[in-house]
Amino acid sequence: MITWADLEKQFYKYFFSGVHEKKITDLVRLRQRNDESVESFVQRLRDVKNKCYSLVLDDRQLADLALQGLLPHIKDKYASQEFESLSHLVQRISDQDIKAFEPKRAWNKKVSFVDEATSSDSDEEPSSAWQSG
Numbered sequence: 001m002i003t004w005a006d007l008e009k010q011f012y013k014y015f016f017s018g019v020h021e022k023k024i025t026d027l028v029r030l031r032q033r034n035d036e037s038v039e040s041f042v043q044r045l046r047d048v049k050n051k052c053y054s055l056v057l058d059d060r061q062l063a064d065l066a067l068q069g070l071l072p073h074i075k076d077k078y079a080s081q082e083f084e085s086l087s088h089l090v091q092r093i094s095d096q097d098i099k100a101f102e103p104k105r106a107w108n109k110k111v112s113f114v115d116e117a118t119s120s121d122s123d124e125e126p127s128s129a130w131q132s133g
Contacts, residue, residue, distance in 0.1 A: 022051040030069045038074070038093045042066055042086050059085035 026048055032041040045066050049057070057065070063083035067075060074093060083089040 020051070021053050022048050022055075024052070024055055027052065027055075027065050028068070030065075032069055032071050032074075034071065038070065039090055041069065042090050045069065046086065062086055063089045 027045065030041075030045055030048060032038070045062075049055070049062060060083070063086050066086055066089055067078060067083065070078075070093075078093060081092070083092065
């Protein structure tokens with residue numbers, strides 16, 4: 001027969017054993033994904049930090065950890081700056097910084113023009129003035 005005390009022991013063993021607790025190494029290993037915004041990465045970092053029950057980091061230390069996990073081109077750009085908190089880091093680093101790194105694409109669109117002189121005899125509009133190839 002299972003007693004209340006047995007259930008209580010199982011409860012404490014499962015929830016308070018530290019097995020599900022994250023460590024500083026979990027935070028240090030976090031890296032921003034190529035398709036991930038700074039805001040999403042910082043939220044993921046916060047979620048992991050919230051599972052580090054016994055870890056004590058101040059706001060500045062947590063912001064430094066986040067900076068180290070950012071994509072290299074963002075981290076390099078902001079490496080010389082100090083951030084007071086994660087919110088300060090997110091505020092300073094916008095999505096424009098990520099988009100600015102995306103390679104520029106050459107526009108090689110083929111465009112065909114309809115000569116208006118030939119279509120002026122008709123009341124119908126040209127079927128398509130712009131065609132992409």
